[in-house]
Amino acid sequence: MNSDGLLVGVNFDINLFGYEAEPLELALAIIEELTKNNKSVILRKFNDLEDMETQIKEVLKD
Numbered sequence: 001m002n003s004d005g006l007l008v009g010v011n012f013d014i015n016l017f018g019y020e021a022e023p024l025e026l027a028l029a030i031i032e033e034l035t036k037n038n039k040s041v042i043l044r045k046f047n048d049l050e051d052m053e054t055q056i057k058e059v060l061k062d
Contacts, residue, residue: 007023
């Protein structure tokens with residue numbers, strides 16, 4: 001999604017009013033929320049949430 005220039009729609013109501021976010025920024029916000037709440041997830045392409053966060057930040061630097 002990020003490389004295609006697409007946005008993610010979140011919190012849309014029945015009138016289609018909501019917030020649009022950059023995909024990688026949204027992923028970082030989700031990682032932050034999961035970490036803050038001591039939640040874990042099983043990831044296939046990353047070692048852990050920290051690895052995913054590091055790789056996303058690297059992409060955003062470029």
